[in-house]
Amino acid sequence: GESVGLHLPTLSVQEGDNSIINCAYSNSASxxxxxxxxxxxxxxxxxxxxxxxxDKRQGQRVxxxxxxxxxxxxxxxxxxxxxxxxxxxxxxxxxxxSTLGRLxxxxxxxxxxxx
Amino acid sequence: GAVxxxxxxxxxxxxxTSVKIECRSLDFQATTMFWYRQFPKQSLMLxxxxxxxxxxxxxxxxxxxxxxxxxxSLTLSTLTVTSAHPEDSSFYICSARVRAGGIITDTxxxxxxxxxxxx
Numbered sequence: 001g002e003s004v005g006l007h008l009p010t011l012s013v014q015e016g017d018n019s020i021i022n023c024a025y026s027n028s029a030s031x032x033x034x035x036x037x038x039x040x041x042x043x044x045x046x047x048x049x050x051x052x053x054x055d056k057r058q059g060q061r062v063x064x065x066x067x068x069x070x071x072x073x074x075x076x077x078x079x080x081x082x083x084x085x086x087x088x089x090x091x092x093x094x095x096x097x098s099t100l101g102r103l104x105x106x107x108x109x110x111x112x113x114x115x
Numbered sequence: 116g117a118v119x120x121x122x123x124x125x126x127x128x129x130x131x132t133s134v135k136i137e138c139r140s141l142d143f144q145a146t147t148m149f150w151y152r153q154f155p156k157q158s159l160m161l162x163x164x165x166x167x168x169x170x171x172x173x174x175x176x177x178x179x180x181x182x183x184x185x186x187x188s189l190t191l192s193t194l195t196v197t198s199a200h201p202e203d204s205s206f207y208i209c210s211a212r213v214r215a216g217g218i219i220t221d222t223x224x225x226x227x228x229x230x231x232x233x234x
Contacts, residue, residue: 032221034222034223036225041206041228041230042227042228043119043121043208043210043225043226043227043228044159044208044210044225045225046117046222046223046224046225049221049222089158089159093221101147101212101221101223102149102161102164103149103161103210103223104161105158105159106158107157107158108157108158
């Protein structure tokens with residue numbers, strides 16, 4: 001079953017504010033994590049990833065933080081825009097190096113950006 | 116790069132018919148592709164792992180005779196929903212692991228999805 005969960009199913013923020021989406025994982029052996037953005041009726045879009053040998057990774061307006069001690073992952077979106085409104089999923093790969101490379105997805109957080 | 120396409124984007128069929136969905140990696144080789152289904156307001160559920168040149172690996176509870184997967188080339192995997200019924204109506208999404216320079220990365224890139232409606 002799923003080993004990744006999310007703390008909040010919905011998040012509403014005002015345009016221009018920063019957003020923080022959280023994710024908890026249960027498999028301490030997981031060493032690769034990905035955040036995806038899914039807009040209505042579309043497939044998930046890769047946002048950013050991080051490996052367990054890192055605590056933080058930054059992209060364009062996004063930052064992923066990994067706390068292995070408490071098995072927590074977060075996605076920070078700076079200066080949130082209306083186009084950021086979507087469902088955000090975290091996913092973990094507990095089988096790095098295997099031939100299957102399955103990803104296990106969390107429930108998803110619906111981010112709504114209001115003007 | 117790393118573009119995955121799916122065809123068709125949506126399909127409506129009668130109960131009892133079979134539907135084939137194609138998943139293509141457009142600018143990279145994909146030795147491994149994955150098929151997911153997603154119900155409204157729910158997460159992605161992995162159905163099977165498709166390996167080029169070999170049989171697919173199905174997740175527990177997924178009927179392999181109902182959801183036929185073929186991965187005949189490094190850029191194409193197909194999912195055939197046989198004898199479709201209304202309960203098979205769902206959003207089907209494929210993904211692919213990028214193979215670059217002989218190395219298969221862990222990152223999965225997703226197709227746009229196929230909306231299947233069975234009447």
